[in-house]
Amino acid sequence: MTRPSGAAGTTDELIQRLYEQPPDGFVAARTAAIDEAKRAGDRDTAKRLAALKKPTVAAWVVNLLALRRPDLIDELVDLSAALRDAQRGLQGDQLRELTAQRRQVVSALVGAARKLALEADPGAKLPLGEVEATLSAALAEPSIAAQVRTGRLIRAASYAGFGEVPKPRLRLVSDTDDEFDEEAEDDDEGGEVVEFPQQSTRERQAAERRRRQIEQRRRELRRELGAAEAAEHRADEQLERAEGAERDAGHLVEDLDAELAELERRRTEAQADVARRKQARRAAEREVAAARRRVGDVQAALEDLESGEPD
Structure with a gap:
């Protein structure tokens, strides 16, 4: 089927409306949209809509x-791009300024998101911590920022890379203290701790142990992430099967309801026909009784006439 001009844009607008409304009504609205597309013969749109997944509350916000x-x-x-540039250049003053700005921006964004969500669903319980984590992850990862921009997240995001998102880990070594004044980590894949010429052997060994611990933890988290993504994929498939079964069952109920309505209509008509035939039978019975009485009367008159004739 050739779709009319502008149909793709219309579908995108429909998808946007689905992701703007509270998640509780997502499945029902999606099913209604799919059914409408099927009735219109638009299989491509129906297929696109069927592939959409219900967002969590945090993703919806x-x-x-x-x-x-x-x-x-x-x-x-x-701000994310500026922060990454400052981290690569190890510009401490700029990092501190951008970090403060980042907290303000994320806080303002969470507040704006909360306001929008409560306007759409005043009674909603909002997981603002997950919302903040997603926005912070978007600051750290351009790919997550790109996902956020689409407005079609299905679950909250978190930063799974090296380091801690809310607080850059720039570690500066002091001449007189074993403790670190500030925290930061390199932005490259190796994740090495920045070392300065005045580090002692003990400090370098501690830094190396820390690097190995972080690398081991990174590997563990990646394994956990792989397992979690596989579980997510299985859960998504199970959800899709369940939703498909739900739609099929709903369609069956609708078909049965239509059949029941037709049977009820036919039953009502049959009852009316029975009533009409019963009335006709009673009228016929009355005619038979009247005819029999007439026959009896004529026979009696005939007998009286014959009995009165002379021999």
Whole structure:
């Protein structure tokens, strides 16, 4: 089937509306949209809609922000790029300034997202911690920022890379103290701790142990992430099967309801026909009784006439 011009844009607008509304109504709205597309013969749209997944509450809140206030997400992305440039250059003053700015931006974004969510669903319980974690992850990872920009997240995101998102880990070594004044870590894949010429052997050994611990933890987290993603994939498939079964069962119920309605209509008509035939039978019975009485009367008159004739 050839779709009319502008159909793709219309479908995108429909998808946006689905992701803007509270998650509780997502499945029902998606099913209604799929059924409408099928009735219109638009199989491509029905297939696109069927592939959509229900977002968590936290993902919905972030989607609202991305769809209704994209300017704020642009500000987040710009700050992310500036922060990465400062981290690569190890510019301490600029890092501190950007870190403070980042906290302010994330806090403002969470507040704006909360306002939008409560306007859409005043009684919603909002997991603002997950919302904040997702926005912080978008600051750290351009790929996550790109996902946030789409407005089609299905679950909250978190930063799974090296280091701690909310607080850059730049470690500066003091001449007189074994403790670190500030924390930071390199932005490259190796994740090596920055060392300065004045580090002692003991400090370098401690830094090396820390690097090995972090690398081991990184490997563990990656294994856990792989297992979690596999479990997520299985759960998504199970959800899709369950939703498909739910739709099929709903369609069956609708078909049975239609059949029941037709049978009820036919039953009502049959009852009316029985009543009409009963009335006709009673009328016929009355006619038979009248005819029999007439026959009896005529026979009696005939007998009286014959009995009165002379021999």
